[in-house]
Amino acid sequence: MITTEKKVQISKKAENMIGSEIIKIAADINEKIKQGNKIYNLTIGDFNSNIYPIPELLKEHITQAYRNNETNYPAAPGMLELREAVSTYLKHYGNLEYTAQQIMIAGGARPLIYAAFQTLVNPNEQVIFPVPSWNNNHYCYLSDAQQIIIPTQPENHFMPTAAEIAPHIENAALIALCSPLNPTGTVLSKESLNDICNLILKENERRGPSQKPLYLLYDQIYWMLTHGETRHYDPASLNPEMKKYTIYIDGISKAFAATGVRVGWAFGPKIIIDKMVAILTHIGAWAPKAEQLAVANFLADNNAVDTYLTHHKSKLYEALNLLYQGFEELEKEGIPVKAIKPQAAMYLTVQFNLLGYVTPEGKTLSNVLEITSYLLNHANLGIVPFSAFGTGTDSTWFRISVGTCHSEDIPQIIQQIKLAISKLKA
Numbered sequence: 001m002i003t004t005e006k007k008v009q010i011s012k013k014a015e016n017m018i019g020s021e022i023i024k025i026a027a028d029i030n031e032k033i034k035q036g037n038k039i040y041n042l043t044i045g046d047f048n049s050n051i052y053p054i055p056e057l058l059k060e061h062i063t064q065a066y067r068n069n070e071t072n073y074p075a076a077p078g079m080l081e082l083r084e085a086v087s088t089y090l091k092h093y094g095n096l097e098y099t100a101q102q103i104m105i106a107g108g109a110r111p112l113i114y115a116a117f118q119t120l121v122n123p124n125e126q127v128i129f130p131v132p133s134w135n136n137n138h139y140c141y142l143s144d145a146q147q148i149i150i151p152t153q154p155e156n157h158f159m160p161t162a163a164e165i166a167p168h169i170e171n172a173a174l175i176a177l178c179s180p181l182n183p184t185g186t187v188l189s190k191e192s193l194n195d196i197c198n199l200i201l202k203e204n205e206r207r208g209p210s211q212k213p214l215y216l217l218y219d220q221i222y223w224m225l226t227h228g229e230t231r232h233y234d235p236a237s238l239n240p241e242m243k244k245y246t247i248y249i250d251g252i253s254k255a256f257a258a259t260g261v262r263v264g265w266a267f268g269p270k271i272i273i274d275k276m277v278a279i280l281t282h283i284g285a286w287a288p289k290a291e292q293l294a295v296a297n298f299l300a301d302n303n304a305v306d307t308y309l310t311h312h313k314s315k316l317y318e319a320l321n322l323l324y325q326g327f328e329e330l331e332k333e334g335i336p337v338k339a340i341k342p343q344a345a346m347y348l349t350v351q352f353n354l355l356g357y358v359t360p361e362g363k364t365l366s367n368v369l370e371i372t373s374y375l376l377n378h379a380n381l382g383i384v385p386f387s388a389f390g391t392g393t394d395s396t397w398f399r400i401s402v403g404t405c406h407s408e409d410i411p412q413i414i415q416q417i418k419l420a421i422s423k424l425k426a
Contacts, residue, residue: 078105131390
């Protein structure tokens with residue numbers, strides 16, 4: 001008897017979801033590790049909690065909240081205690097004035113970004129975002145939006161300019177920006193952001209009160225992690241008129257190495273925040289009540305926040321700077337690599353200009369995925385190409401994350417890169 005397997009019937013949206021290239025790279029890395037190889041896995045935008053633990057005081061507050069049996073549902077927009085603490089925190093560190101009623105809490109930044117897209121973008125409306133950038137293509141897909149992709153340039157530190165955005169702005173519903181940027185660890189300059197804000201304001205003036213405004217989604221989840229002389233700028237601080245059109249995304253995941261604690265917040269115009277709350281109420285993407293109350297208590301202690309951030313940023317910058325110096329030395333020696341000086345976050349932007357080089361096995365490296373594979377196999381190095389963040393596979397730029405990296409391993413990493421590239425023939 002011949003039987004045919006019946007195809008599983010699922011939604012077109014689920015069927016056509018694009019898989020994560022980072023997950024594919026991680027699978028290759030995990031297979032190498034299973035085989036007993038020592039792999040330097042610098043792919044993940046997360047922290048090794050043994051190298052970068054959360055603040056001890058925050059840990060104590062979380063533990064105490066559970067001991068106090070704070071385990072029932074939190075308030076839909078977030079616990080008032082936390083929203084008030086976030087309001088004070090934003091004023092103290094960013095001079096941003098938002099009331100508790102203009103702030104909402106969720107289980108990290110992702111549900112907040114999803115809720116913002118769902119609130120601001122109708123099906124088939126246009127969303128402008130630069131590449132490389134994190135997950136904007138997926139949020140557009142989930143919102144049935146049209147993607148308007150802005151390729152960026154290394155000379156601008158992979159940040160978009162107003163001139164690049166301007167030709168696409170007339171029919172857009174949303175511009176999605178992130179600064180400091182994942183994957184590059186670079187920031188929008190004051191001048192560039194101000195030009196983009198002026199562009200948005202001019203467009204909304206053109207539309208007038210009868211048309212739907214153009215909004216800006218501003219993801220600043222890394223804003224507390226600037227390094228050296230780098231400064232973070234935000235839209236409403238540069239131009240108070242932008243407060244009407246900007247929805248901010250923020251939280252504790254990066255500033256306090258608390259990616260698994262899952263407490264994020266959005267803030268912006270109350271009418272928009274209220275609708276985002278309504279959407280997430282039906283999804284239930286709340287941060288746990290105990291963690292919310294713990295974060296509220298922690299953020300209220302400026303001395304604890306300052307002490308932690310000073311140490312946290314110092315360790316990140318040490319690792320980033322050691323890597324950057326290593327790549328500078330390789331470039332001076334004629335190795336075809338280049339790095340952008342670290343500005344913020346936990347990422348170093350590096351170019352491996354190896355297209356056309358021939359491996360010891362006689363294979364020509366013809367795209368960035370083959371470069372990625374070569375570095376994994378010959379340098380024991382796991383890193384993520386910008387193609388995983390929306391650029392083409394002809395781009396030879398990569399993200400290196402130091403969140404799971406011991407500083408003492410960096411000289412060996414650089415040496416292994418040098419040896420691996422030295423095996424190639426031009």
